[in-house]
Amino acid sequence: GYLYLSSCSDSWLAHCRANAESLACDLGLDGDSLVVELGSNDGYLLQFFRDLGVPALGVDPAPAPVAAARKRGIDTIGAPFTLALAQSRLRDVSADLVVSNNVLAHVADPHDFIQGVRAILAEGGTWVIEVPYVLDLVSACAFDTVYHEHLCYFSLTSLARLLKQHGFQVRDVERLPTHGGSLRVRAGRSGSPSERVRTMLDDEQRGGWLEIEPYHRFAQRACDIALELSGLLEDLAARGRSIAAYGAAAKGTILLNCLGPAARHVQFAADRNPLKHGKWIPGVNIPIVGVEEIARRAPETLLLLPWNLRQEVLQQQRGYLEQGGQVIVPLPRLEAIGVADL
Known part of the structure; x- marks a missing residue:
């Protein structure tokens, strides 16, 4: 449903x-x-x-x-x-x-x-x-x-x-x-x-x-961004950093499935909607959990999938950032955000 x-x-x-x-x-x-x-x-x-x-x-x-x-x-x-x-x-x-x-x-x-x-x-x-x-x-x-x-x-x-x-x-x-x-x-x-x-x-x-x-240029840029993000996740994982995702909306499913093998480094996706907890993001088989798991598991990097809610989520996760966490915002341009950037 x-x-x-x-x-x-x-x-x-x-x-x-x-x-x-x-x-x-x-x-x-x-x-x-x-x-x-x-x-x-x-x-x-x-x-x-x-x-x-x-x-x-x-x-x-x-x-x-x-x-x-x-x-x-x-x-x-x-x-x-x-x-x-x-x-x-x-x-x-x-x-x-x-x-x-x-x-x-x-x-x-x-x-x-x-x-x-x-x-x-x-x-x-x-x-x-x-x-x-x-x-x-x-x-x-x-x-x-x-x-x-x-x-x-x-x-x-x-x-x-x-x-x-x-x-x-x-x-x-x-x-x-x-x-x-x-x-x-x-x-x-x-x-x-x-x-x-x-x-x-x-x-x-x-x-x-x-x-x-304009739509042909859009298609090429989409491919370039997906490659850049997958490269970043591979690099973070190679350096031993733990990675999770925030948000399990449909757009996040699309983004993760565009990343190819790099999506395997995302350990879980945290979401506020209780109806999604205990389920999995299709295509990449990432488990969906409650947002309280971010504080409990303390991943070093958090990939923000609903990037359109950037300001709202960054404020919600201020405590995570203050503990040294890093948020990756994939679009409209790739950014890594720490507490100093708030």
Whole structure:
């Protein structure tokens, strides 16, 4: 089953609280409104709308996060969101706000998904979409976010074209630092694009991002970084240094599997999500344990797999660094960090 729990990241929760408060204020949401989140996970976002007195409904296909959401008191439908679901179990829904954070890139049939959103969104409603931004992915060489669960990678140009096919207009866009760089788009059935939308679309075209060349350079850089990191781990191991990893997210699985034989030097991966403890990272057979094992086993080097949470994790592991530990940050450039670098 799908074991990712959004609430395991403090910085992501802070991001979501601010997002909920901003949307409720901007859209005038109150006790007579309805927010529907598609891909609602463990209720990480909807809990903040509930706390503001705004009725909320989640939809998510993964049993473990759905159970966690219901335990929080978040009304959640445990099923994949499709047009068929919208026309059956959600046929009476008229949402003032639909949210889909980091969901659209996972959907096998985005056309069906978007038609489903159109069916449940009120006439004057707003759809807020967050997706990883392909320009940030390429610029940071975040090749570890390219994996089987992500079926597409969006520029604003490609997203706007897709939405337009189904009668949605992109009204506004923001760039966010989350997940290594993301877009937050506000769309609706009507409205005009903001100046930020027009500027970003123009920048993408003038920057050559609609051509293939930047993506070829990205592929070569990814190979170079994987070779550099594997060489570093081999060198550390040859000098007798013990190595562990922090984080057992999907991107970490990709990164470790790109390292070839060098991944064998990673003794364990520590993760805050208890649902992952006692399991193994696929392909490299690295055991997953709780984060308390870092202090207990005291590895000399810690490879930070969720490098997008760099500041949060470095603060969590300040004690480890103060005891002489070293954290390796693999992307967007390879860095070795000690306590003096905090």
